Amino acid sequence: MRVAIVGVGGVGQVSACEVVKKGYVTKLVLADISIGPAEELAAELRRETDAEIKVRRVDAGDVASVQSILGDIDVLLHIGLPENNFQVMKACLHTKTNYIDTASSGPVWLRKQLAWNDAFQAAGILGIMGLGCDPGFSNIAARYAVDQLDEVDAILIRDGDNSIVDYDGFCSYFSPQTAIQECLAKPNYWTQDLGEQYFPTPFANKEEFEFPEPIGWLDCYNVEHEEATTLGETIGIAKGCKYVDFKYALHPNFVNTLQVLRHLGLDSDEEILVKGVKVAPRDVVVTTMPKPADLAGKIHGYSCVGALVKGRKDNKRKELYVYTMANHDEVFEQTEFQATIWQTGIPPVVAVDMMAEGLLTMTGCIPPELIDPIPFLERLKARGMAWHVIEKTSPLL
Template identity: 25%
Template sequence: MSTVLVIGAGGVSSVCVHKMAMNADIFSDIHLASRTKSKCDAIAASVKERTGVGISTYEIDAEEVPAMVNLIKKVGPSLVVNLALPYQDLPIMDACLEAGVNYLDTANYEPKEEAKFEYKWQWAYHERFKQAGLMALLGSGFDPGVTSVFTMWLKKHKLKTIRQLDILDCNGGDHGQHFATNFNPEINIREVTAPARHWENGEWVETPAMQVMTEFDFAEVGTRNAYLMYHEELESLSKFIPELQRARFWMTFGDAYIKHLTVLQNVGMTSIEPIRYQGKDIIPLQFLAAVLPKPESLGETTKGKTNIGVIATGEALDGSGEKTFYINNICDHEDAYEETGNQAVSYTTGVPAMIGSAMVVQGTWQGAGVFNMEECDPDPFMEMLGAHGLPWNVTELDGPVNF
């Protein structure tokens, strides 16, 4: 039984904290902090109503390292779970090092002034965490996170080598809004508008954003347009699977989303360059994020399902030649809302954050330093995944995908 401190009070945090409270045998004492304490209080009230578990809440600016250190020392957790914004990863890691506590997040660091997310900044912390005897677990969401674990489970149980990998993320949900994002609008739009990159023959291949598209028939959702994007697990997977010849990430978007996003780009509203307005500098994308619907407000109206998984091709473990496997999860938005008060996009990230936290606090995954999900044994994580709301399915395909 362990004490944990969760930072952030969005939809993912809400799901994670609800699921922690449902596993009081693992998480005996849960603390929640964010810049806006009222959001923490609202989550705590929901958790109390649904589970009967009480949660302590705090106001904190996660970028203020001394304040974070003081809070960590006050709470005394064995793990800090960072579910705040990617910009805040490094100061929270600094605070964990100073306070002497383990660290976990769901998304890698991204500087505010540049739409460029990669692991190099956090990997640079490895020796400091190692010397401190602490563990930092990166990317314990769905993608990254579960998709990485799916891949390594296939490599452990089905494929001796993986030469080709495609990650497919489909949200077939309808929230009834003209335009809204299913997670933090600022982070979502920065990701989507960045150039696409994929790994091929030992190097990165870059293409313009949202220019490469394929159709894929997603079970229980239907045929959707999936667009080639860059996503951070491609960086870690290409590092930890040296034989990987090609790795790509695909995400589905509807025509209405693409139309709205194109207009917003054309008028400059997705820019992260400051502009002067009424004597003040403002960031257009931050202003846009402030006027868009909050992702955590979409749960009640969202219908449909998500379908996220990986397709891997390589040499079969049993020596039977080349084989292709598809491993995926399907999550229902309405079921997720009924259980936690949040839609499935938050649910599919918040549940893995809880499971990764359980892996660390129970000592199932151990180590001193900075680790990605690919470096850990996939089996115990996969066992919990199926038992806590995200069942998975493995299918052998006739051959490699050719899109």
């Protein structure tokens, strides 16, 4: 298996370190527009694997640039900015290379990506859209829970983190661009009657949610996310699902800072003229923030992502919360990565595992919940990313 990773930031580095652990990878290309970190990583990996490791400078926003590295590549993991997904997908179509990304630029863009299904099928390749932790693991956890029930009422994705960070300033544990964009967008949700809809304002419907110990109760908000775009239609509606949403636990200081950015117009990606130079306000904010990979070792606490599915089984009400949890300090001690990017970088590698074993042979463009959850979750656990199920059952009244 010959693999290319486009985007060698924190998550890309996690995926690179994981994918070479198994002997089926004979070649790994690390590609980024800035190759310094990729060169350092390649030097480390060459001491740990017999696979051929190549480093290439690639502009993910340029189809020809991406295409130039894909001559003999079997699967490409795009772990760069979601805004470049379409250019990378187009390069993969030209070279008939399987494609996986970890996030989209929002619900509208995800639907457009999935609309390339016929083109990918005609090329005989697979494209998996949004296979990180959430989206990604969260979709597959939801599929696992839905499969256990006779009827489904609701699919609720819940993401919580109780950590503190040794940094005095505004920061995000994952892509700052994505964090600002999705948290300040109108949150999406899905209903059986009306399909995908949007709440009128960001940070909608604050509620307390009880995450597994040692996290406990956290304030969660509806946030724009990919899961609500697909889960209702793909796996929910056939079992009667009436509602799907995503909620994210956000610290009050994080929420307040984002609201100030919005009030000042500093969340905009539209360029403005400042002293004769064109700049996008959001780019200025992101530049002042630390890179998520640089927070490794500075975050202390637990990260949890899961799917709560409510429904019925054998004439009883049943709720299943299928989740993964990681301790930032333990992950750093074992891998030198922080837990959030580690949790995001493992799932796409599991899909590569399944491809290599002949367990993922479909073609077209799919969301993650269309992957068979049992073999996926087994291999996820084997990669060190444990998952668990909390089950609650009550009689029907």
